[in-house]
Amino acid sequence: MIGNMTTAALLATGCVPVKAQETSVAAQEAPTVAAPEAQVRGRSVLHPREGLTVRVPANAVYLGAERFALYGVADCEIHLFVEAGPDRRVRRLYWVHFESYLPSRPDSRFTYGDIDRRMNLLGAVTWVRGSLMDTTRPPRRAGSDTERVRTMIARAGYTLPPYLASARLVRLLDDPKGTGYGRRELMLIHAEDLAERGVTRDEAVGDDPENRLREPFAAETIARAAAAFRVKAR
Known part of the structure; x- marks a missing residue:
């Protein structure tokens, strides 16, 4: 995700952060991107260029994919799965997200090393954060990836509960030293x-203004997220 706002703020507001110098670019017409690059086979998302396969639990239902230029600065591809009850109210959400800065932004970098916790999960250095997803608030900014996900869920005939315990796991795909800075990411929510x-x-x-989960609930939520996904390099 673009910029360095905390995940809690992102999920609570439905607004993806953008660096100040990117604001003018975001206002311009977004570049055209191709169709989704990853292939979906059953509960697996295979990304040929990144050489990765992401698998979600067998009970998850695939809702489809979106690929778009996020605020005109990044190539963003989302694959979404949910588990729901008979009432089609979402119980669990699995958000698989590939993102990279466009060539027109040669100096831009993701900065998870500044904001998130470093862990070794899913076979690689992973930057993690637990937060509360508050769906009672509308997305604050048009065109955000959170807005896209909510639209995908509604279009498929599902509803979201008011609050979800959420964990974001990010692997920077061009950061072999695990510094927390890079241009390409795999994000799993x-x-x-x-x-x-x-x-x-x-x-x-509690009263945390950024909706960050308290410990030990945050650690439990991150552990549940790590157990929900499988990532395999090909």
Whole structure:
């Protein structure tokens, strides 16, 4: 995701952060991008150029893919899976996200090393953060990836609960030393209905203005996310 706002702020507001110098670019017409590059086979997302396969649980239902120029500065590809009850209310969400800065932004970098926790997960250095996804708030900015995901869910006939416990796991694909800075990312977001976790909103985040999950709930949420995905290099 572009910029260096915390994941909590992103998920709470539905707005993907953008660096100040990119604001003018975002206002321009977005460049055209090709159709989704990754292939989906069952519950697996295979990305030929990145040489990665991401697998989600067998019970997940695939809702489709979106590929677009995020704010005119990054090539963004989303593949979305959900688990839901008979009422089509989402219980769990699996968001598989490939993103890279466009060649027109040669000096731009993701800066997870400044904002997220470094862990070794899914076979590589991963930058993680737990937060509360608040769907009672509309997306603050048009064209965000969060807006796209909400639209995909609604279009498929599903609804979201008011709050979901969410974890973001990011692998920078051009950062072999694990510095936290790079131009290409695989981002995995796992979110669960907070009510099914048996936790209230106040218990999960208290009065944190950025909706960051409290410990040890945050660590538990990150662990559940890591267990939900499988990533294999080809």
